[in-house]
Amino acid sequence: MLDPETKKLFEAELPPLVPRTEVEKLTGGLVRSRYLEKLDAEGRGPKNRLRLGRKIVYRRPDFIAWLSEQIDTERLGYG
Numbered sequence: 001m002l003d004p005e006t007k008k009l010f011e012a013e014l015p016p017l018v019p020r021t022e023v024e025k026l027t028g029g030l031v032r033s034r035y036l037e038k039l040d041a042e043g044r045g046p047k048n049r050l051r052l053g054r055k056i057v058y059r060r061p062d063f064i065a066w067l068s069e070q071i072d073t074e075r076l077g078y079g
Contacts, residue, residue: 002068002071010064014063017059017060018058018063019055019057020055020058027067030067031070046065046066046067
């Protein structure tokens with residue numbers, strides 16, 4: 001689980017809508033876009049994803065909740 005300080009940092013730094021194509025950059029390489037694409041196809045990605053044209057975006061609270069859950073279960077998408 002994300003500690004409170006890290007969660008606050010993500011809340012302050014992430015945009016309100018997190019584009020899947022920018023996830024790697026926004027998380028400092030912790031999560032790769034291709035990994036999220038795979039998880040989305042399996043129904044295991046962040047909840048309530050939105051499609052804006054051809055882009056997939058996640059609401060900031062949903063992405064942070066998903067990221068916190070991944071840290072709990074050690075399933076982050078490293079290389």
